[in-house]
Amino acid sequence: MTAFSKLERLGFDPSIPNEARMYDYFVGGKDNFAADREAARRALELAPELPIMCREGRRFLDRAVRYLAGAGIRQFVDIGCGLPTQGSVHEVAQAAAPGSRVAYVDNDPVVVVHSQALLEDDERTAVIEADMRDPDQILGHPRLKSLIDLDEPVAILLLFTLVIVPEDELVARIVGRFRDAVVPGSHIVIAHSVSDPRPETTAKLAALYQDDGVVSGPRREQLRTKAEVERLFEGLSLVEPGVVYIPAWRPDPGDQPGDPEAVWSVGGIGRKAP
Numbered sequence: 001m002t003a004f005s006k007l008e009r010l011g012f013d014p015s016i017p018n019e020a021r022m023y024d025y026f027v028g029g030k031d032n033f034a035a036d037r038e039a040a041r042r043a044l045e046l047a048p049e050l051p052i053m054c055r056e057g058r059r060f061l062d063r064a065v066r067y068l069a070g071a072g073i074r075q076f077v078d079i080g081c082g083l084p085t086q087g088s089v090h091e092v093a094q095a096a097a098p099g100s101r102v103a104y105v106d107n108d109p110v111v112v113v114h115s116q117a118l119l120e121d122d123e124r125t126a127v128i129e130a131d132m133r134d135p136d137q138i139l140g141h142p143r144l145k146s147l148i149d150l151d152e153p154v155a156i157l158l159l160f161t162l163v164i165v166p167e168d169e170l171v172a173r174i175v176g177r178f179r180d181a182v183v184p185g186s187h188i189v190i191a192h193s194v195s196d197p198r199p200e201t202t203a204k205l206a207a208l209y210q211d212d213g214v215v216s217g218p219r220r221e222q223l224r225t226k227a228e229v230e231r232l233f234e235g236l237s238l239v240e241p242g243v244v245y246i247p248a249w250r251p252d253p254g255d256q257p258g259d260p261e262a263v264w265s266v267g268g269i270g271r272k273a274p
Contacts, residue, residue, distance in 0.1 A: 019209070020082035020111050026054040029085045031114065046205050047198075049262060056263045057191060058085070059255075060246040061159060062092050064189050064269060067239070067250065068155045069096035073187060075154040076102045077144070079132045080161025083111055084118050089157065090125045100124065103144050107131040132161060133170065135177040153185035160191050160265070162232070166222040175232045184274040187239075190232055191246060191267035195223040198264050226266050236270025243268035 017039035021032040025040045032040075044050055065076070074097055078089045081104040093100035104119075104127045106112055112129040119125045126147045130138045138144060148154060156178045165171050179188060195202050202223045230243045241249065245260030246267045 018108075018110065020106075020108065023054055024083050024085055026051045027058060027085055029083070031083050031085075043205060043208060046208060047201055053193075053263050053265060056247050057160060057265060058087050060191055060249055060265075060267050061089065061157075062087055063250050063252065064157075064267070065089055065092040065155075066096050067269065068187055068189075069093055069100065071187070072185075073097075073153055073155045074100045075148050075152060076100065076157060077105065077138070077148060077154060078102060078157045078159070079105045079138065080158065080164075081106050081111075081115070081127075084115055090119070090122065094124065101147050102126075103128060103148050105130050105132065105138055105144075132158070132174055133165065135174055135181065139178075139181050150181065151183060153187075154182050155187045155189060156182065157189045158191075159189065159267075160193060162190065163193055163222060163224075168222075168224075168228070172232065172234075176235070179235055179270075179272060182272060184272050186272045188233070188236060188270045188272075189267070190229065190243075190270075191265060192229045192232075193223050193265045194226050194229065195264075202264070229266050230268075233268060233270040235272075237273050239269040239271060 014033040015035050017035045021036040022040045022043070025032040025037055068076070076089050076093055081089075084104070089104070090100070090102040093102055101124045104115060104125065106115070107130060109129055112127055115127040119127060126143045128138070128141050128143050130141055132138065139150065158175070162171050162174070165174065175188065175190070193202070206223070226243065233243065243266050245263055246265050247255070247258070247263055248260040249267050
């Protein structure tokens with residue numbers, strides 16, 4: 001069965017914009033449709049900096065994964081991964097440390113089918129359909145267990161995905177469950193859009209996503225403050241420089257991040273100590 005026929009079985013409708021494909025459009029990818037591009041253009045009218053934010057998010061991912069590879073991590077679980085794009089986790093990890101294994105997790109069946117088709121020839125990757133609100137479903141998934149050895153250090157990546165969980169207590173439980181499940185020497189990476197610099201814009205953008213059908217049902221995005229994101233690393237040792245606006249997290253030589261707060265996204269890495 002082809003990827004497209006699988007999508008048809010899932011009731012795939014290219015006229016409905018999709019957040020993952022809009023992101024793909026923002027970073028210059030080709031895995032998007034007319035509805036995604038039109039919704040993205042409406043979002044750009046509110047926040048013209050969105051493509052810059054997405055690119056800075058990719059750069060943060062790149063630097064974080066290279067840091068983790070340098071720290072000896074060879075296993076990565078990318079939760080809420082969206083569509084693979086240029087510079088995805090497996091590409092960065094395997095370039096820095098050949099043999100690295102990457103499990104991608106998403107709860108969108110369309111994203112999962114599309115990603116499986118793109119990555120079917122890479123035996124060191126897996127794409128799993130599961131919901132991060134149920135960490136045990138992810139940790140116990142047969143495909144993850146066949147690829148990732150949870151008795152060895154692993155990196156859990158939560159990049160711009162906790163924003164879709166409005167309940168603060170649930171977010172803390174999600175992060176805490178992953179923290180408790182991994183062995184010492186493991187790391188948790190969090191990147192999260194924050195409301196501190198642009199509260200009015202972020203509220204309008206969330207409403208636009210709801211109105212355009214990008215966000216379906218009762219879901220709403222919850223942009224937290226920088227201080228609230230910092231508290232998610234409770235029980236972990238923060239890697240320097242801590243939780244900062246993402247352009248300021250270990251920039252590469254020659255980077256010119258400008259005003260880091262203009263990106264209104266923060267990130268950090270926490271290490272589970274022995």
